[in-house]
Amino acid sequence: MIELRNVWRLYRMGDETINALAGIDLEISQGEFISIVGPSGSGKSTLLNIIGGLDSPTTGTVVVDGQNLSKASDRELSLYRNKKVGFVFQTFNLQPTYTALENVALPLVFAKVPLRKRNEIARDTLETVELAERLGHTPGQLSGGERQRVAIARALVNDPRILLADEPTGNLDSRTSELIVELLQRLSKERGITMLLVTHEMMIAEHANRVIHMLDGQIARSTERK
Amino acid sequence: MTIRDLLRNAFSNLRRRKLRSFLTIFAVVIGAALVSLLVSLGVGAQEFLTAQIRATMPPDVLMVGSNPNAFQIGFGAMGFGGSPEEITDDEGSPYSLAPLTPQEIESVRALEHVERVDPYIMVSADSVRLQNSEKRFRTQLTALPDYLITSKELVAGRYLNDDSQGECIIANQYLESFNFDRAEDALGQEVVIQVGQITSFIGLPTKTKDYTFEIVGVAEKTLSSTQIMISIEDGKEIARFWANEPELYTDEVPPAILQVKVEDSQYADQVAEAVEDLDLGALTSADVLGLVGDIFTIIQAVLSVFGLIALGVASLGIINTLIMAIYERTREIGVMKAVGASQGTVRRLFTTEGAAIGFLGGVIGVAIGYGLGFIINQVSHSTFLADFETFNISVFPWWLIVGVIALSTLIALLAALYPAHRASRLDPIEALRYE
């Protein structure tokens, strides 16, 4: 479903060239739950951003569902992000002036879903993350765990095929982290969503059925679990 | 993103920073108020002048002169712009007119759609006084065919017809000069009009003659405050004395200018062309109104420059506001891109926000301009324009209201293009990391 062939992502800093990704080959099938671990600066976020269509490889090809992202235009990529993927970030990245409901509905705004319809869908999605009674709250009025659940609802609202979570528990305490990861795991299982989860904590990585270890922009090791 | 959502987003962003939005919009308001008020004053003056021209020259009447240049109007004829025109003998000069020939008059009369043809009577009187009074007043004596007289409004009395003799209609302002409390009091009174021969203009000794007229009507108030209207026949008689030419307006000395009434105003241009084909000059009221329109277009353009400068300055404020907004909302823009906003969508978000500022500023500005115009009209009607109740100095036609709102919206939208471009080019990853 996701296929990366010899993907490089270079950053030029003056005379120096940084290889954020250095020749990644990766295949992921539909419905897999994958954890990506590795030291800081090893290229985990870069890999996720490229799969999510937020960034493009310097060389190499990225094909998702038959669509070649490395050759896609801005319009095609934005459509891809809107329909196919959901992002969950460490820093939540909710719109501060929007209510929980409006935040969750945001992807539907760009999908041109009319107001009433998208509020309905957003309300249902907030229910699946058990936040139905918080939909009028702004992010400032929510706890960290609640904010991340709103962000997860936003990532799910367009019924994506892929969920990309970049250290989603990085700003949460361990008990809340556990709940969030269980939620992600349940959702991916129920809906058959392909999950990519970047994390530092082995405890969390354990939930996945494949753990990818990254080092210096390369995949150092890949461990399958049952 | 739908237009509805673009607008929703724009207005909710304006509400977020109320003071800043207010100040930015306020600058547009000043520009829009200035443009609309200044142009409305120009429109008011133009409407007034147009109404005055219509009153003396209805659309179904044209003037015919004995040479094609008789009515050359416009900047060229006034002598500015361009080198002096050569005058060829057969064309004559625009400043002197030879009499028409009886044949020419007959061929004008024979033209299709021509209803009637009258000489344009030129007379001049020295003064007017009431029969039993010594107080003399200035006057502008006008001899008109009855259809032009009946096109004026009367406040008392009746109209003249073409056979009227020794009857006149006086301008409203004479009521005050002659000390009549009510217009009806003037009816039946007699006035004495003293006419001096034309040679008096160049200081030669002249004869004068008194003509007595009965007042049968009092006109509504117009700008022609000294006008006394008499019938064409009376006018001819006075003109013959005034010009010292007993044969004037006969086949011996035909008139130089004719007043031609056509069957309907729709034929005015057609008849004018036919007249020009006869190698004569023609002037329609559309010609005159066209010239007035041209002049006022220039005046309005010059007036609106001040407002346009204000709008230009306001657009700098809009650029500034939107660029500040990009810094404030960098992360939000990143989020929007991450969940599916394309570069085009982000661009539209910002241009819509700019246009919303321009639209609000335009609406409020026009409302304020309209309000100021209303106050000016009220004040002027109770002071120096008390006699002209139907004349408004400030007039807001629909095109001015729509035009100024559209203009402010457009200028604001143009100002938003650069910030919108910058916002659309933000790298989503960096935007999401932005603190």
Ligand SMILES: Nc1ncnc2c1ncn2[C@@H]1O[C@H](COP(=O)(O)OP(=O)(O)OP(=O)(O)O)[C@@H](O)[C@H]1O
């Ligand atoms: N915009 C950039 N300009 C220059 N170098 C960059 C840029 N973005 C990332 N890098 C470099 O690319 C490498 C990979 O970065 P990346 O963010 O993918 O690491 P990461 O594995 O996610 O690290 P962390 O665990 O700290 O989030 C790093 O060395 C980083 O410094």
Ligand SMILES: [Mg+2]
């Ligand atoms: Mg990272």
